[in-house]
Amino acid sequence: MITINQETCKKCKFCIDVCPCNVLRINEKEEVCFIPEREVICLKCGQCMAVCSTKSIKVNGFSYDNDLIDLPENNVDYQNFIDFLANRRSIRNFKNKPVSDETINQIIASISYAPFGAEPEKVNVTIVNNRKKIESALPHIEGFxxxxxxxxxxxxxxxxxxxxxxxxxxxxxxxxxxxxxxxxNYKLKFGDRITRNAPAIIIFHANKKAEEHTNNSLIYATYVMLAANSLGLGATIIGIVPAAINKTKEVREIFQIPVENEAVISVIIGYPKYKYKRTIKRNVQKINWID
Ligand SMILES: Cc1cc2nc3c(=O)[nH]c(=O)nc-3n(C[C@H](O)[C@H](O)[C@H](O)COP(=O)(O)O)c2cc1C
Incomplete structure (x- = not known):
């Protein structure tokens, strides 16, 4: 449900233009109005609220005070952005230094800004900031x-x-x-080559039937990895752990992933032991320009 304050609406129609699902229209009185039959396809992306200069439009469940924030002034420019990306490496060597829950919360907060397909809230994020617990899963992952x-x-x-x-x-x-x-390669006799002695792991999972949960989880994991980097931490996306969760009862139980959920991806985080001197520029994609 979307409501429009007709007193303050300037009828600029920006909200109509930006809506990806066309749930708004102009009525006979030249007012912006909601099309109730199209509610089912509203993504609740909040674009209409984000573009409105007079805060006249409201998506049910969202408020300007709690859910929309004014745009920060300092958006990164291209060079800063590329430098930031170039500075990221998958980190598999960590200092023996814990990560505070507060820092993890900061990292997780980055997900709020991620794009999503279908229902973003159907992805669950499980945070294991407990090395002992991670270690208790390792023999079972090795078995997997x-x-x-x-x-x-x-x-x-x-x-x-x-x-x-x-x-x-x-x-x-x-x-x-x-x-x-x-x-x-993953045998524990060589040390922890699965979670790399990381102090914390973040696991993304969702009900197997949840729409777009795989794609959403991968995007969220990417955001988390980059957010960790921006805070001076290191991270690596780990596919082995979710694979083991899905196939091994003990690992699922240790990480408390509900049986109806599928683990998609995980990210290990911690403080990096080494500072890299250079980056690697890869040409991994096949790029095709179509005229
Ligand atoms: C879907 C996915 C799964 C991955 N799984 C693992 C993993 O299980 N263990 C691991 O050490 N690295 C894993 N990685 C990290 C990649 O190995 C890493 O990104 C790659 O080697 C490139 O290195 P870079 O991130 O430093 O550029 C995974 C990455 C992705 C995207």
Missing amino acids: LDNIVKWIENPVASFMIKRKKGQETFNTIKNHLYPIAKLE
Whole structure:
């Protein structure tokens, strides 16, 4: 539901223009009005409220005081932005220094500014700022990786994974995880090569049926990683942990992920042990310009 204060509305129609779902129109009295039949497709993105110069439009559940903030003056320019991105590395070596809950809250707050598809609030964020708890999951994650070797080397199990999880996940397991597991790269006898002694991990998960939860989780994880960097922390996106959560009851229980939820991605964070001297400029994308 969207309400419009007709007394203060200047009828500039900016709200109509910016609405991605066309839930607003001009009525016979030349007033901006809400189209109730289209409520079902309203994304609640808040764009109409963000653009209104007189704060005349209100999406139900949002308030100008609590949910909309004036734009900060100091937007980054391109060079600062690129420098910031260039300064990010996946960090897998951490100082033995805890991260405060307050800092983690600052990091998580960045998600509020992320784009989203469908229902943003359907993604759950579980914060484990407890090294002991993370360590208690490691032997089970190691067991999950051992199983990957067995599954891939067994044609029936292999076929079932492909059928159940699809070709993309199967290829990731076969071509990426299997060789790593086969070479025992993640064995705990070499130390923690799974969560890298990180003091904290943030896990993104959602009900398996929730719309766009995979895409939203990946975007949120990216924001979290960049926010950590901006605060002088280091982070790495970790795909192994959610994979283990989804397949291993013990890991799911340790991280208290509800059974109906699918873990999508996780991010380890902590204070970096090393300062990198240079960045790596990659050409990983295939770019096609179409005339
Ligand atoms: C979807 C995804 C899953 C990842 N999973 C892991 C992981 O399980 N363990 C790990 O050490 N790094 C993981 N990474 C981090 C990548 O290995 C890393 O981004 C890559 O090596 C490039 O290095 P850079 O981030 O320093 O540029 C993952 C990254 C992505 C995007």
